[in-house]
Amino acid sequence: AQSVSQHNHHVILSEAASLELGCNYSYGGTVNLFWYVQYPGQHLQLLLKYFSGDPLVKGIKGFEAEFIKSKFSFNLRKPSVQWSDTAEYFCAVKGPGGTSYGKLTFGQGTILTVHP
Amino acid sequence: DAMVIQNPRYQVTQFGKPVTLSCSQTLNHNVMYWYQQKSSQAPKLLFHYYDKDFNNEADTPDNFQSRRPNTSFCFLDIRSPGLGDAAMYLCATSEPGTGGTEQYFGPGTRLTVT
Numbered sequence: 740a741q742s743v744s745q746h747n748h749h750v751i752l753s754e755a756a757s758l759e760l761g762c763n764y765s766y767g768g769t770v771n772l773f774w775y776v777q778y779p780g781q782h783l784q785l786l787l788k789y790f791s792g793d794p795l796v797k798g799i800k801g802f803e804a805e806f807i808k809s810k811f812s813f814n815l816r817k818p819s820v821q822w823s824d825t826a827e828y829f830c831a832v833k834g835p836g837g838t839s840y841g842k843l844t845f846g847q848g849t850i851l852t853v854h855p
Numbered sequence: 856d857a858m859v860i861q862n863p864r865y866q867v868t869q870f871g872k873p874v875t876l877s878c879s880q881t882l883n884h885n886v887m888y889w890y891q892q893k894s895s896q897a898p899k900l901l902f903h904y905y906d907k908d909f910n911n912e913a914d915t916p917d918n919f920q921s922r923r924p925n926t927s928f929c930f931l932d933i934r935s936p937g938l939g940d941a942a943m944y945l946c947a948t949s950e951p952g953t954g955g956t957e958q959y960f961g962p963g964t965r966l967t968v969t
Contacts, residue, residue: 771955843898
C-alpha cells in the first residue's frame with residue numbers, strides 16, 4: 740500500500756534554530772508532493788508543492804523543501820524558525836498515474852513547538 | 856475571499872442517529888473531497904466528486920455516503936454513526952490542471968458521537 744512517513748511526531752525548538760522535518764514516501768514513478776501546515780485552530784494551508792522541475796522548492800514564510808527522488812524524500816527546511824511557526828506540519832503525496840487531481844496520502848503529521 | 860466553508864464546525868450526534876455535514880465552496884472547483892481525520896492520525900480520503908461523478912475509496916464503509924447537488928455544495932451523510940466515527944471531517948476542493956493541482960481545505964467539522 741502507498742504510504743507517507745514523517746519521522747518526528749513532535750519537534751521542540753527555540754526561536755532562531757534551524758528546522759528540518761523528514762518525509763519519505765513509498766511510491767515509484769511520478770508524484771506530486773506537498774507540505775501543508777495547520778496553525779492552532781485553523782484549517783490546513785498549503786506551505787509548498789513540487790510537481791516537476793527544480794527539486795528545491797520554496798514556499799511561503801521562508802520554508803523550502805528538497806525532493807530527492809533516489810531517496811523518496813521531500814524534507815521541509817527553514818533556516819531560522821519563529822514562535823509563529825508553531826503548528827502541525829503534514830507531508831502529502833499524490834501518487835503516480837491517472838489524473839492531475841485525486842487522492843492525497845498524508846503523513847502522520849509533525850507538531851512543531853517553538854519557544855520564544 | 857474565495858474559500859471552502861464547512862458547517863457546522865462542531866457536531867454532536869447520538870449513536871445510530873443519522874447526521875449530515877455540509878461543505879460549500881466559492882472557488883468554483885470541479886473536484887470536491889471528504890477526508891476523515893481521527894485524533895493523532897493522518898487525514899484519510901473517504902471519497903471525492905469530479906463534477907457529478909462520485910469516486911468512493913475502496914475501504915470507505917458503506918455507512919458513509921455523499922451528495923453533491925451542485926458545483927458549490929457537497930454533503931457527507933453518516934447513516935448510523937458509531938463511536939468509532941468520532942473524528943474531524945475535512946472538505947477540500949481542487950481544480951484539475953496540467954502537471955498537478957493542490958487541494959484547498961475547509962476548517963473541518965469535529966464530530967462527537969455520544
